[in-house]
Amino acid sequence: MQSSHLRHGVFVLLCQMVLAGFQPVQAQAKPDTAQTHEYRLANGLKLIVREDNRAPTVAHMVWYKAGSMDETNGRTGVAHVLEHMMFKGTKTVKSGDFSKRVAAMGGRENAFTSMDYTAYFQQIERSKLAEVMHLEADRMNNLNFDDAEFAKEIQVVMEERRLRTEDKASGLLYENLMATAFKATPYRHPIIGWMNDLENMVPNDARQWYRDWYAPNNATVVIAGDVDPEKVRAIAEASYGKLSARELPIRKPQIEPPQRGSKQVIVKAPADTPQLAMAWKVPHIDPAKIEEYEPYALALLAAVLDGYDNARLNRALVKQDRVANTIDASYDMVARGPQLFFILGTVAQGKTVAQLENGIRSVLSELKTKGITAAELKRIQVRILADKIYKRDSIFGQAMEIGSAEIAGVSWKQLDPILDRLQAVTPEQVQAVAKKYLIDDTLTIATLEPQARGASKLPFKAF
Incomplete structure (x- = not known):
């Protein structure tokens, strides 16, 4: 692993080279595309192999195109619940043995659920790849958990929800922000599910989710590391290739209707300081129109x-005006569903939410009016480039980058062109998206009003 001093030195060198007009640095971020191979098995499973022999x-990852956005009312959280149940055994592997076997190989493994997907991974020594591929293919087709295992695990999930959301003010704030910002898209539901849905979930809900979505024709397998792509393909044919494709449920589009005015929600919960969250509806990358500049300009605006x-x-509101303890901006340009541009802040002691909101609006107004300089934007672009270089130093990071893009409909072949498009964005384009999208008509504001510790839970108020 690189030391922080070395990483800083590489970044400074990149900055100096780019600002001096040295352009070939971009190529250093790009892996040789000849080392990435894509296959499609007869049953519909997509296999992508990134060869990296360092x-x-x-890293072996299985991505299912089934996340919380595919859930229906009354069954929210089922995608995440099934993620837990996938470790509870098959016809030939006992409950808990999957993880034990990977550990015995000297590997690590885990899983995660998002709005867009559910993914499972193992990172192992190269000679163990065939074994984990057969294990993962087995539970893709032969999951076999009993009701008692489900009863125990659903309690674990409900406790996870209490710890991460119900007993955490920032979690409640984010959850209510999403539920207020969206009214049609399932992005309005929390990934972990509403507590009432978890309390009423039954084992067959998880089994039906498994039958609906866990099929080779709804999966992408990404393998990165010290491998021979053709040998990996042969192993995939011998493991995943034996499984049959299944008819998948019809996905309804559930298009979010246009927002016609600002929204606001107030959340009352035990906390030490007030918090403010502002979120604007913005576009994400359309795989059919990947050349359109707006998502790239929005990503640079966040930076x-x-x-x-x-x-x-941070400079204006934390260091100078001191109205915030922390302030963050974020935006994800690669996703299956509608996106938000977020600004989240915690209010400094002695200051008010109104002062923080006014400060944020002032920073945005200056940017919309005066724009940004070419030098400021170039520094941001080189930081993004450097970040990509560091991420691609990681075998796991390469697999993550490929898998998350593929699930959103963006081919791995587009990852480097996307980086080029980020580098090509102009200051005028950043200013243009700020003016177009960071407006009150598409804005949702969530405010946390701190309550004394131990106070009874109070409902949120939306208007």
Whole structure:
């Protein structure tokens, strides 16, 4: 692993080279595309293999295009619940043995659920790849958990919800922000599910979710590391290739209707300081129109506001005006569903939410009016480039980048062109998206009003 001093030195060198007009640095971020191979098995499973021979390790990931956005009312949280149940055994592997076997190989494994997907991974020594592929293929087709296992695990999930959301003010704030911002898309539901749905979930809900979505024709397998792609393909044919494709449920579009005015929600919960969250509806990358500049300009806008320690929001509101303890901006341009541009802040002692909101609006107004300089934007672009270089030093990071893009409909072949498009964005384009999208008509504001510790839980108020 690189030391922080070395990483800082590489970044400074990149900055100096780019600002001096040295352009070939972009190529250093790009892996040789000849080392990435894509296959489609007869049953519909997509296999992507990234060959990287720098270390004798392999990352093996299975991505299912089934996340919380595919859930229906009354069954929210089932995608995440099934993620837990996938470790509870098959016809040939006892409950808990999957993890034990990977550990015995000297590997690590886990899983995660998002709005867009559910993914499972193992990172192992290269000679163990065939074994984990057969294990993962087995539970893709032969999951076999009993009602008693489900009864125990659903309690674990409900406790996870209590710890991460119900007993955490920031979690409640985010949850209510999403539920207020969206009214049609399932993005309005929490990934972990509403507590009432978890309390009423039954084992067959999880089994039906498994039958609906866990099929080879709804999965992408990504393998990165010290491998021979053709040998990996042969192993995939011998493991995943034996499974049959299944008819998948029809996905309804559930298009979010246009927002016609600002929204606001107040959340009352035990906390030490007030918090403010502002979220604007914005576009994400359309795989059919990947050349359109707006998503790339929005990503750079987020970085201009919060891409480094002395970025605009932190400099103005934390260091100078001291109205915030922390301030963050974020935006994800790769996703299956509608996206939000977020600004989240905690109010400094002695200051008010109104002062923080006014400060944020002032920073945005200045950017919309005066724009940004070419030098400021170039520094941000080189930071993004450097970040990509560091991430691609990781075998696991390469697999993550490919898998998350593929699930959103963006081909791995587009990852480097996307990086090029980020580098091509102009200051005028950043200013243009700020003016177009960061407006009150598409804005949702969530405010946390702190309550004394131990106070009874109070409902939120939306208007």
